[in-house]
Amino acid sequence: MQQILEGVFYIPGQDEFIPDSHVYVIGKPTSGDLTLVDAGLMGKGAYKIESIQKLGLSLSDIKRVIMTHTHLDHIGCLKEILNEIPHAKLWVHTKEAEPLEQGDERIVYGMDMFKSMCQAQYNIKKDAFKFEIDRKLEGGETLKMGDMTWEVIHIPGHSQGSIALYNRSGKILIPGDVVYADYAIGRFDLHGANGPTLRDSLLTLAELEVDVLLPGHNRIVEHVQPGYILETANQWAPYLT
Ligand SMILES: [Zn+2]
Ligand SMILES: [Zn+2]
Numbered sequence: 001m002q003q004i005l006e007g008v009f010y011i012p013g014q015d016e017f018i019p020d021s022h023v024y025v026i027g028k029p030t031s032g033d034l035t036l037v038d039a040g041l042m043g044k045g046a047y048k049i050e051s052i053q054k055l056g057l058s059l060s061d062i063k064r065v066i067m068t069h070t071h072l073d074h075i076g077c078l079k080e081i082l083n084e085i086p087h088a089k090l091w092v093h094t095k096e097a098e099p100l101e102q103g104d105e106r107i108v109y110g111m112d113m114f115k116s117m118c119q120a121q122y123n124i125k126k127d128a129f130k131f132e133i134d135r136k137l138e139g140g141e142t143l144k145m146g147d148m149t150w151e152v153i154h155i156p157g158h159s160q161g162s163i164a165l166y167n168r169s170g171k172i173l174i175p176g177d178v179v180y181a182d183y184a185i186g187r188f189d190l191h192g193a194n195g196p197t198l199r200d201s202l203l204t205l206a207e208l209e210v211d212v213l214l215p216g217h218n219r220i221v222e223h224v225q226p227g228y229i230l231e232t233a234n235q236w237a238p239y240l241t
Contacts, residue, residue, distance in 0.1 A: 001051045004222065005170060005212065007148050011051040013040055013073075013217060018118070020044045021074040021216045024174055026165070027146020029057060035145050036065045036081070036088070037165060037174055038074045038216065042122045045080020063145075064089040064134075068176025068216060069162040070096045071190075072108050072118060075129060089134035093154060095192075096161030097133035105129055107159065110190030137163060155205060157198025157240075158186035164205060171211035179205060180215040183232045188240065199240035202233035 001011045007028040013020035020041035027034040034057060040048055052059065062085050067074060070092060082088060092100065099107045108129045109115035118124060139154025143165075153164040158177050165174040177186035178201055185202065188195045206229040213221040213228075221228075 001055055003055070004214070004220070005172065007146060008170075008172060008212075008214070009055050009057070010214065010220060011048055011055075014044060014047055015217075016041065019073045019217050020076075021177075022214070022220075023048050023051075024214055025052060025055065025057060025062075026150065026167075026174075027061075027148060029061070031147040032061045033063050033146040034061045036062055038068055038176070039065060039078040039081050040076060041073050042076035042124070043080075045077035045084070048077065048081060049084050059085050060087075062088050064091055066091045066137075066163075066165065067093075067096070068164070068174065069093070069159040070100060070107050070129070071110060071159060071177070072114075074176075074216065075108060076122075078131070079128065090131055091135040091137055092131075092133045093161030093163050094136035094138055095156070096159065097136045100129060100131050101133060103127055103130045106191040107161070110159075110193075139163060153204065155201035156192075157188060157194055157196075157201045159190065160192035162186075162201070166208055168209075171209050172214065173205065173208060173210045173212070174214045175205060175216075177216045178202065179213070179229055179232055180217060181213065181219045181221045183235055184218065185232060185236050195240040199233060199237060202229060202236070202240075206230035206233055
């Protein structure tokens with residue numbers, strides 16, 4: 001774990017046979033207003049909480065958790081984390097907030113075969129992923145948090161309610177599972193996913209100036225080459241039809 005830039009901390013996922021998403025903590029510590037981006041896989045809550053403390057950050061300063069999307073590898077330990085910071089609010093895009101509130105777990109598991117496998121492996125209980133969402137995001141919001149400004153961009157395609165957080169002044173992009181380092185993109189075969197929609201979302205992101213790419217998995221990129229996201233979108237375009 002490390003501070004990447006002022007107001008951006010990185011807690012790498014600890015992958016098992018299912019990946020564990022990275023967590024980013026955003027906000028300047030002096031502000032007393034920190035945000036967690038994503039949670040991670042089941043059983044990883046204690047690791048994420050310990051990592052926050054090792055970074056010298058105070059749990060009481062964490063005011064909210066914003067989910068880039070609600071796949072199992074991102075939301076699995078959300079309850080574990082919220083048990084430690086019960087005051088934190090939960091912000092999710094409305095397209096995934098509503099299914100979560102209704103207990104529709106297709107958005108979490110993506111496919112039925114995966115659901116039964118994970119429920120057996122992790123002994124997941126009924127309604128494990130039923131949450132009340134404090135703020136439903138739409139995309140287009142400008143969030144002033146922790147003495148920083150983050151724009152919310154709705155980028156469906158990997159999932160219906162995927163969002164990116166973008167800090168324009170620092171050219172920092174947190175795109176969830178939509179685009180990764182090394183010309184990789186998120187899968188587009190799960191519940192609610194759609195190839196052409198993912199392509200449109202990649203093209204939306206390609207319009208941003210991005211120096212620092214902080215994806216949900218795999219390596220982070222601190223000096224993104226110009227045109228990287230557009231090139232990635234173009235490489236994948238033949239498959240996103
Ligand atoms: Zn995902
Ligand atoms: Zn993921």
